[in-house]
Amino acid sequence: MPIKFAAIGLNHSHIYAQVDCLLREGAELVAFHAPEDDLAALFVEKFPGARRVADRRVILEDPAIALVLTAAILDERAGIAIEAMRHGKDVMSDKPGMTTLEQLGEVKRVQAETGRIYSVCYSEHFQTRSTVKAGELVAAGAIGQVVNTVGIGPHAIRKNSRPDWFYDRSRYGGILCDTGSHQCEQFLFFAGTDTDAEVISATVSNRSVPDRPGLQDVGDMHLRTPTVTGYVRVDWLTPDGLPTWGDGRLTILGTEGYIELRKYIDIAGRPGKDHLFLVDRKGVQHVDCSDVELPYGRQLIADVLNRTETAMPQARAFKAMELALTAQKMAEVGTVWQQ
Amino acid sequence: MPIKFAAIGLNHSHIYAQVDCLLREGAELVAFHAPEDDLAALFVEKFPGARRVADRRVILEDPAIALVLTAAILDERAGIAIEAMRHGKDVMSDKPGMTTLEQLGEVKRVQAETGRIYSVCYSEHFQTRSTVKAGELVAAGAIGQVVNTVGIGPHAIRKNSRPDWFYDRSRYGGILCDTGSHQCEQFLFFAGTDTDAEVISATVSNRSVPDRPGLQDVGDMHLRTPTVTGYVRVDWLTPDGLPTWGDGRLTILGTEGYIELRKYIDIAGRPGKDHLFLVDRKGVQHVDCSDVELPYGRQLIADVLNRTETAMPQARAFKAMELALTAQKMAEVGTVWQQ
Numbered sequence: 195m196p197i198k199f200a201a202i203g204l205n206h207s208h209i210y211a212q213v214d215c216l217l218r219e220g221a222e223l224v225a226f227h228a229p230e231d232d233l234a235a236l237f238v239e240k241f242p243g244a245r246r247v248a249d250r251r252v253i254l255e256d257p258a259i260a261l262v263l264t265a266a267i268l269d270e271r272a273g274i275a276i277e278a279m280r281h282g283k284d285v286m287s288d289k290p291g292m293t294t295l296e297q298l299g300e301v302k303r304v305q306a307e308t309g310r311i312y313s314v315c316y317s318e319h320f321q322t323r324s325t326v327k328a329g330e331l332v333a334a335g336a337i338g339q340v341v342n343t344v345g346i347g348p349h350a351i352r353k354n355s356r357p358d359w360f361y362d363r364s365r366y367g368g369i370l371c372d373t374g375s376h377q378c379e380q381f382l383f384f385a386g387t388d389t390d391a392e393v394i395s396a397t398v399s400n401r402s403v404p405d406r407p408g409l410q411d412v413g414d415m416h417l418r419t420p421t422v423t424g425y426v427r428v429d430w431l432t433p434d435g436l437p438t439w440g441d442g443r444l445t446i447l448g449t450e451g452y453i454e455l456r457k458y459i460d461i462a463g464r465p466g467k468d469h470l471f472l473v474d475r476k477g478v479q480h481v482d483c484s485d486v487e488l489p490y491g492r493q494l495i496a497d498v499l500n501r502t503e504t505a506m507p508q509a510r511a512f513k514a515m516e517l518a519l520t521a522q523k524m525a526e527v528g529t530v531w532q533q
Numbered sequence: 534m535p536i537k538f539a540a541i542g543l544n545h546s547h548i549y550a551q552v553d554c555l556l557r558e559g560a561e562l563v564a565f566h567a568p569e570d571d572l573a574a575l576f577v578e579k580f581p582g583a584r585r586v587a588d589r590r591v592i593l594e595d596p597a598i599a600l601v602l603t604a605a606i607l608d609e610r611a612g613i614a615i616e617a618m619r620h621g622k623d624v625m626s627d628k629p630g631m632t633t634l635e636q637l638g639e640v641k642r643v644q645a646e647t648g649r650i651y652s653v654c655y656s657e658h659f660q661t662r663s664t665v666k667a668g669e670l671v672a673a674g675a676i677g678q679v680v681n682t683v684g685i686g687p688h689a690i691r692k693n694s695r696p697d698w699f700y701d702r703s704r705y706g707g708i709l710c711d712t713g714s715h716q717c718e719q720f721l722f723f724a725g726t727d728t729d730a731e732v733i734s735a736t737v738s739n740r741s742v743p744d745r746p747g748l749q750d751v752g753d754m755h756l757r758t759p760t761v762t763g764y765v766r767v768d769w770l771t772p773d774g775l776p777t778w779g780d781g782r783l784t785i786l787g788t789e790g791y792i793e794l795r796k797y798i799d800i801a802g803r804p805g806k807d808h809l810f811l812v813d814r815k816g817v818q819h820v821d822c823s824d825v826e827l828p829y830g831r832q833l834i835a836d837v838l839n840r841t842e843t844a845m846p847q848a849r850a851f852k853a854m855e856l857a858l859t860a861q862k863m864a865e866v867g868t869v870w871q872q
Contacts, residue, residue, distance in 0.1 A: 341740045341751050342766055344683065346784070348791075395734035395755045397762050401680045402788040412680050412786070414762050416734045416755040423736050423753050425764040427681055433790040435816040441791075445685070447751070449741040451772040452687075452780075454800070461793070461810050462819040463802060471800050477774040480801040 197498055200253040201226040201244075202274050203266020204233040205357070208288040211321050212263045213241060215491030221261075225253050250274075254281040260498050261286060267359050268366045272297035275312060276304045284311035284498050290375040291511070293367030295519045302512055311497055314511045318347065318376035318442060319383065320490035324455045324468040324483040328446060332384060336474060337448025343384050343424040344447075345377040348440040350432040351403070351411070361406040363531035368522040369398055369410035369428055371515075377426035378417070378521075379506075379514035384446050385422035388510040394418055396521035398531070402431060408531060415521040438467075450475060536837055539592040540565040540583075541613050542605020543572040544696070547627040550660050551602050552580060554830030555625075560600075564592050589613075593620040599837050600625060606698050607705045611636035614651060615643045623650035623837050629714040630850070632706030634858045641851055650836055653850045657686065657715035657781060658722065659829035663794045663807040663822040667785060671723060675813060676787025682723050682763040683786075684716040687779040689771040690742070690750070700745040702870035707861040708737055708749035708767055710854075716765035717756070717860075718845075718853035723785050724761035727849040733757055735860035737870070741770060747870060754860040777806075789814060 199221055201209055205228075213223055223241055227250040228234045234246050253259055254277060262278040264271050265288035272292035275285045291314045292298050305312040319325045332340060359365040366372050382391055396415035403409050411431060417424040432440050442457040451474030460469045468483035493505035538560055540548055544567075552562055562580055566589040567573045573585050592598055593616060601617040603610050604627035611631035614624045630653045631637050644651045658664045671679060698704040705711050721730055735754035742748050750770060756763040771779045781796040790813030799808045807822035832844035 339740065341738075341768070341770065342753065344685065344764070344766060346683065348786075394736070397733070397757060399680075399760075399762075401678065401760065412762070414681065414755070414764065416753070416764070418736060421738075421740065423738075423751070423766075425683070425753065425755070425766065427683060427762075427764065427786075429680070429786065431680065431786060431788065431791075433676075433812050434814045435790070436812050437817070441812070447687075447766075447768065447770060449770065451774070452770075461812060461817050473772050473775050473780070473800060475773045478776070478800050 196220045196222045197260045197495055198222045198224045198258050199261040199263060200224055200259050201263040202250050202253060203264045203270060204228040204230070204237050205267045206265040206288050208315070208317055209263065209265035210240060211317060212265060212286060212288060212315050215321070215488065216495065219492045219495050221495055224259060225256070227253055254278060254283070260284060264288065268372065269293040269364065272301050275301055279304050279308045279310040279312065282308070282310070286313045286315055286494060289314050289316050290367055290371050290518060291515050293371055295523065298512065298515050298519060305508070312508065312511060313494055313505060314515065315490065316376050316379040316514065318457070319380050321488060322457050322468065323486035323488060324457050324470045325380065325444065326488060327470055327481065327483040327486045328444070328453050328455055329383065331453060331472065332446060332448070336472060337446065337452055338450030340384050340386060340422050340446060340448050342422065342447040343381055344445045345380055345424070345426045346443040347373050347377055347426070347428040348432045348442065349373055349428070349430050350439040351430040361409045363408045363410070368526065368531065369413040370396060370415060370522040370525060371518050373428040374413060374415065374426055374521060375514055375518035377428065378517040379510065380444060381417050381424040381426065382510050382514055385419045385424065387419050388507045389513055391417060391419045391513065391517060393517055393521040393524060396525040398522070398525040410531065413525060415525070417517065535559045535561045536599045536834055537561045537563045537597050538600040538602060539563055539598050540602040541589050541592060542603045542609060543567040543569070543576050544606045545604040545627050547654070547656055548602065548604035549579060550656060551604060551625060551627060551654050554660070554827065555834065558831045558834050560834055563598060564595070566592055593617060593622070599623060603627065607711065608632040608703065611640050614640055618643050618647045618649040618651065621647070621649070625652045625654055625833060628653050628655050629706055629710050629857060630854050632710055634862065637851065637854050637858060644847070651847065651850060652833055652844060653854065654829065655715050655718040655853065657796070658719050660827060661796050661807065662825035662827060663796050663809045664719065664783065665827060666809055666820065666822040666825045667783070667792050667794055668722065670792060670811065671785060671787070675811060676785065676791055677789030679723050679725060679761050679785060679787050681761065681786040682720055683784045684719055684763070684765045685782040686712050686716055686765070686767040687771045687781065688712055688767070688769050689778040690769040700748045702747045702749070707865065707870065708752040709735060709754060709861040709864060710857050712767040713752060713754065713765055713860060714853055714857035716767065717856040718849065719783060720756050720763040720765065721849050721853055724758045724763065726758050727846045728852055730756060730758045730852065730856060732856055732860040732863060735864040737861070737864040749870065752864060756856065
């Protein structure tokens with residue numbers, strides 16, 4: 195029997211990859227809820243089997259639905275996840291899972307009380323073949339012990355196509371919370387810990403969008419565990435001349451080698467995406483990761499059925515958001531970022 | 534009349550490039566002092582016109598010598614520079630210029646008193662064509678206003694060829710002081726300030742060389758000016774399989790584009806070194822910088838003759854060391870790093 199799932203909140207297009215990774219593995223999308231007619235129309239076009247429901251309680255109260263997905267506006271996700279867990283559903287949220295440390299505390303409390311799975315689909319890891327491959331190589335000891343990671347996450351602002359909430363600090367949670375949370379999860383993953391990490395320093399700024407003072411277009415943070423350090427820079431400054439939305443990079447330095455990911459483009463280099471470069475004791479090699487399996491959807495379905503944590507430890511889903519939200523708070527000390 | 538110069542202290546092979554950049558421009562190397570016979574023999578082989586003197590006072594007291602170069606053991610450089618300035622000579626030191634904030638204070642004081650030029654040859658900038666080219670592009674507005682820089686400076690440890698002082702914290706000053714100072718200078722240069730910058734956080738560690746507890750094999754720091762942020766990671770972890778000593782990178786993010794430098798190698802990519810990648814509103818391009826002029830030597834000679842600051846503002850030479858030494862101190866709080 196395939197598991198049945200539904201979506202509540204389609205505001206970020208990540209919802210399509212969230213749905214796809216489950217459909218691919220045989221799960222069944224039965225329903226969705228979205229207040230916005232335009233977003234709903236696009237979704238139905240892509241997934242004609244999904245029934246639109248006007249009231250999200252229809253989804254929450256359907257005992258056949260095991261899993262609820264959300265890519266709602268960022269400050270609404272925690273509430274949807276909490277409601278879903280209280281109705282006995284597991285949850286897969288788009289990142290960030292929430293926009294405040296208070297919401298994080300509440301989600302953690304309800305997750306512990308209900309024993310539900312609360313997963314955040316950190317797509318720059320789980321939907322990115324080169325990141326998955328790097329995880330396999332590091333686990334196999336290809337670069338020795340991990341020492342440092344540098345993650346660069348530029349995004350394209352595409353100014354004319356963004357809804358108002360995109361520019362509202364209270365709704366998107368700040369740049370380190372939003373796109374930074376991807377990077378925090380990868381830092382934990384490659385550092386080999388789900389809990390033992392801290393933010394040392396962090397900054398945010400608006401350097402290029404003075405007419406949208408609520409937008410943070412750049413932010414960075416310095417992270418560490420007892421043995422591994424990391425740096426993250428995220429921004430909305432992808433230049434128009436780049437043929438894709440962002441030149442995302444991740445460099446993982448180990449005691450015996452290093453890996454560089456050029457996730458979405460190899461500028462003025464090889465075509466395609468998911469380029470992994472491995473430098474070790476023996477030499478330098480380029481690894482094309484376009485055939486690497488993305489196991490997240492399959493693993494999450496197994497977790498729902500077997501009550502396991504194979505897709506991602508529950509603790510890491512939370513800790514990544516804790517780091518991102520803590521960095522966000524540190525970066526904003528003394529400033530006001532409401533629109 | 535060409536200017537005459539001399540060298541005191543040959544312990545780092547950087548001295549060869551320091552000498553070359555002046556010889557190329559017509560200056561005359563007349564003498565050198567080094568206590569080590571093996572280092573002196575190699576130097577004479579390369580520069581047969583230079584007379585070895587047994588006492589460095591012969592150089593200091595020769596009124597014909599305008600400029601003294603040093604690449605002595607790192608903790609001895611400040612003393613040599615101070616003595617040279619007190620004897621009326623200008624100075625070009627290998628980086629780092631000194632190993633403690635106290636030495637920095639003394640060098641600054643003597644420089645101010647004597648009015649001599651105290652230059653540090655930060656070779657990852659001044660001897661690196663792609664860095665010089667990036668400076669030209671940024672100054673011409675190619676990427677708008679600079680927002681962030683990320684500098685990665687890996688080096689090869691070549692364990693069997695290093696003298697004992699290389700592993701002695703008190704002699705090399707710590708990794709952020711040593712190889713980190715290159716990066717601090719570039720941060721200031723690309724951020725467009727010679728004075729207004731601070732270290733927000735910093736770490737050092739020894740992850741791979743337990744038998745040499747005095748060596749810091751990795752360190753990093755988070756920097757900022759009022760508008761620009763920066764991250765620096767330096768290490769001695771270049772894997773044996775890399776065909777050169779280090780995969781040095783610098784990424785400069787601006788409001789309208791970004792530049793990536795692959796200074797010494799383009800891993801699994803184009804041959805040669807000094808690769809610059811420019812992404813702007815119009816597109817993506819690779820720029821081969823192998824023909825770019827390195828003006829540092831020519832400019833420093835002009836500065837000596839004309840009492841100007843064209844090679845590098847005096848304030849930036851000092852501020853870069855202040856950042857590096859401050860980061861070093863912050864990173865070591867609570868630890869002991871004597872060999």
